[in-house]
Amino acid sequence: MKNLKELFRRAGTTLAVGLALNATVSAAQAAEPLPKLAVTVFSPPSQSIWIPVLIQRLGLDRKHGFELTVTPKPSNVAYTDFATGRDPVCFCAAIAAVSRFKQQGADFTLLWNIFNFESDIVIRDPAITDVKQLQGKVVQTDTITGSWALSKWFLQARGVDLGKVTIKSSSARGAAGLAELQLGRVDALLVNPTEGAAAVAQGKGALHALPVFDKAVWQKASGTDFVPSITLGVASPWIAQASNQALIRKFYAANREAAEFIRQKPAEAARLVSKDAQVEVGALQGVLERYRDLTRIEPLRRHIKTVALLTQKLLPEGGQLPRPLTDAELDSLVSAFDVEGRNE
Known part of the structure; x- marks a missing residue:
C-alpha cells in the first residue's frame, strides 16, 4: 500500500511539472510577435x-x-x-x-x-446602349492600369474603332471622376465594377453602366469563360x-x-x-x-x-x-x- 501511495505521488509530481512546462512554453509562444x-x-x-x-x-x-x-x-x-x-x-x-x-x-x-477581369462604362446619355456608340465620344479612364489594357482589347474585339474615341487618361477616382462626367467634360467613365456601381448609385437615376467583358467574345478567343x-x-x-x-x-x-x-x-x-x-x-x-x-x-x-x-x-x-x-x-x-x- 505504501509503495502504491509513493507511485501516485511521483506520478502527480511528474504531471504537475509537465503542465507547468507546457504553460511556460504556451506563454512564451503567445509572447512571440507574429510575423x-x-x-x-x-x-x-x-x-x-x-x-x-x-x-x-x-x-x-x-x-x-x-x-x-x-x-x-x-x-x-x-x-x-x-x-x-x-x-x-x-x-x-x-x-x-x-x-x-x-x-x-x-x-x-x-x-x-x-x-x-470586369470593367464598366458609366454613361450619362440614356441613348447610349451599346459600346459601339462610344465612337465620337470622350471617355475618361486610367490608362496605366491593366484594366484599361484588357478593356481596350475587348472594345476592339466588340467592334469599337478606338481611333474614333477620345481617351482622356486620368488617375482621378471616385468623386473626382464622377464630377467630370456630371459636368459634361467627358461623355463616359471606364472604371472597375466598384467605381461603376458607386457612380450609378450617386447619379440617382441619371447614369447607367455598360459591361465591357463579353463572355462569348472571350470564349471564342480562348476557350475559357473567365x-x-x-x-x-x-x-x-x-x-x-x-x-x-x-x-x-x-x-x-x-x-x-x-x-x-x-x-x-x-x-x-x-x-x-x-x-x-x-x-x-x-x-x-x-x-x-x-x-x-x-x-x-x-x-x-x-x-x-x-x-x-x-x-x-x-x-x-x-x-x-x-x-x-x-x-x-x-x-x-x-x-x-x-x-x-x-x-x-
Whole structure:
C-alpha cells in the first residue's frame, strides 16, 4: 500500500511539472510577435483593397499566424514601387500592366489570381446602349492600369474603332471622376465594377453602366469563360526566402477564407469594408452580389495557357504590349511556387 501511495505521488509530481512546462512554453509562444506582412493596394475605391481589409476586420491574419498591414497608393505610384522592388508584395498586379515591367527586366513573379477581369462604362446619355456608340465620344479612364489594357482589347474585339474615341487618361477616382462626367467634360467613365456601381448609385437615376467583358467574345478567343486579371505579385528575391514562403502561404489561406466569406455573406462583407473602400454599403453589396464570380483565388500557374494567350498574342496584337513575352519571360512571370503547400 505504501509503495502504491509513493507511485501516485511521483506520478502527480511528474504531471504537475509537465503542465507547468507546457504553460511556460504556451506563454512564451503567445509572447512571440507574429510575423508581419505588408501589402500594397491601389487607393480606394479600387477593388484591390477589399480582401486585405476584410482579412483585417475578420482577424483572419492573426488566425493564420501573421499580422497584415495594408498601404493604399495611387496606381502609378503602386506600380513604380513594385517594379523597382521598393514594395515587395503587390495586391494589385494586373497581368496586362505588369507584363510590360517584366519585359523591361523587373525581377518579380505572380503567385495567384485574385480578380477576374470586369470593367464598366458609366454613361450619362440614356441613348447610349451599346459600346459601339462610344465612337465620337470622350471617355475618361486610367490608362496605366491593366484594366484599361484588357478593356481596350475587348472594345476592339466588340467592334469599337478606338481611333474614333477620345481617351482622356486620368488617375482621378471616385468623386473626382464622377464630377467630370456630371459636368459634361467627358461623355463616359471606364472604371472597375466598384467605381461603376458607386457612380450609378450617386447619379440617382441619371447614369447607367455598360459591361465591357463579353463572355462569348472571350470564349471564342480562348476557350475559357473567365480572364485572370488582378494578381498577387511578389519580388523574386523576397519569395526566395524560406520565411517569406511560409508567410505567403498563410496569406493565401486567409485570402481563400475571405473570398468564401464574400460569396456567402456579401451584405456583411460590404458593411465591413465599405469605409476603407470608400463606397456606400448598398452600392458595394450590389457589386458583390452582381459579380459573385469576380473573386477567384487560385494559383496563377494553373492558368498559364490563358496568360500565354494574353501576353504572347492578344495584348501585343492589340498594341497593349510592345512585343509578345518570350517563353522564358512567361515562365518567370507566372510563378511555379506551390502557394498551397501541397508538395511540402
